[in-house]
Amino acid sequence: MASVLELSDVSFVRNGNRILDSITWTVGEADRWVILGPNGAGKSTILQLAAATTHPSSGTVDVLGERVGKVDVFDLRTRIGLAATGLARRIPAWERVGDVVLTAAYAVTGRWRERYESEDLERAAEVMDAWDLTELSTRTFGTLSDGERKRVQIARAVMTDPELMLLDEPAGSLDLGARESLLESLEEYASSSLAPAIVMVTHHVEEIPPGFTHALLLSAGRVTAAGPLAEVLTDDNLTTAFGVPLQVRHEDGRWRAQARR
Numbered sequence: 329m330a331s332v333l334e335l336s337d338v339s340f341v342r343n344g345n346r347i348l349d350s351i352t353w354t355v356g357e358a359d360r361w362v363i364l365g366p367n368g369a370g371k372s373t374i375l376q377l378a379a380a381t382t383h384p385s386s387g388t389v390d391v392l393g394e395r396v397g398k399v400d401v402f403d404l405r406t407r408i409g410l411a412a413t414g415l416a417r418r419i420p421a422w423e424r425v426g427d428v429v430l431t432a433a434y435a436v437t438g439r440w441r442e443r444y445e446s447e448d449l450e451r452a453a454e455v456m457d458a459w460d461l462t463e464l465s466t467r468t469f470g471t472l473s474d475g476e477r478k479r480v481q482i483a484r485a486v487m488t489d490p491e492l493m494l495l496d497e498p499a500g501s502l503d504l505g506a507r508e509s510l511l512e513s514l515e516e517y518a519s520s521s522l523a524p525a526i527v528m529v530t531h532h533v534e535e536i537p538p539g540f541t542h543a544l545l546l547s548a549g550r551v552t553a554a555g556p557l558a559e560v561l562t563d564d565n566l567t568t569a570f571g572v573p574l575q576v577r578h579e580d581g582r583w584r585a586q587a588r589r
């Protein structure tokens with residue numbers, strides 16, 4: 329199986345802090361990974377490396393067969409779907425939902441004078457339907473709830489048919505109903521044979537959609553465990569990563585963790 333993402337002995341240092349330390353990790357094209365770990369573990373930093381928006385201090389990062397630092401990152405980024413809060417902040421509040429999704433075809437935010445092909449319009453309609461956004465298409469982004477915004481961000485990332493999908497806490501800050509409905513959509517997306525490799529960052533095992541295959545546990549910038557979900561999500565591994573005694577359960581395709589009593 330071809331790899332879509334390969335980090336080899338990667339370290340990332342900022343202001344003298346070693347934020348990531350000797351990370352070696354490979355994502356295959358059919359993999360659906362979750363990156364789990366406590367606050368400040370380095371999860372978003374790994375995602376930024378995978379999105380080719382930053383470079384490692386040492387080691388190598390290969391994304392979609394290209395070595396970051398030796399390739400035109402603008403070309404590479406068009407092949408990567410990224411849904412992260414930082415990007416949402418760049419979407420103008422007045423932009424209509426339909427245009428937030430559509431403008432992904434030109435990798436811009438804020439529709440201006442771009443001319444869209446009918447294929448782009450059809451694709452945007454199809455993606456909005458799949459992510460339950462059709463009814464919101466004429467609403468402005470600024471009027472949406474957090475849950476609706478998350479859906480729009482993901483739909484925008486899906487729009488370009490990326491070869492690697494990166495999701496930074498897609499269920500973060502959602503209420504129970506919105507979380508469950510988003511997980512259902514993610515499960516459906518992840519189960520499609522046409523979907524790309526997916527890497528999703530989260531703090532909670534409860535947010536892992538059924539159908540995800542692998543987990544990378546991070547703690548203080550180091551990998552504490554990585555591999556197939558059932559091998560990695562054990563009481564001992566979660567306890568080590570989060571630094572408190574935890575027990576984990578797997579039922580009906582979903583994961584749950586709580587303090588060990």
Ligand SMILES: Nc1ncnc2c1ncn2[C@@H]1O[C@H](COP(=O)(O)OP(=O)(O)OP(=O)(O)O)[C@@H](O)[C@H]1O
Pocket residue numbers: 342343345347365366367368369370371372373374531
């Ligand atoms: N440019 C920077 N300069 C200094 N420290 C940084 C910089 N960027 C990130 N950090 C620090 O690196 C650590 C890892 O940050 P990162 O955002 O990757 O963690 P995270 O696991 O995603 O955290 P969270 O779960 O809280 O979102 C944090 O302690 C953060 O403060």
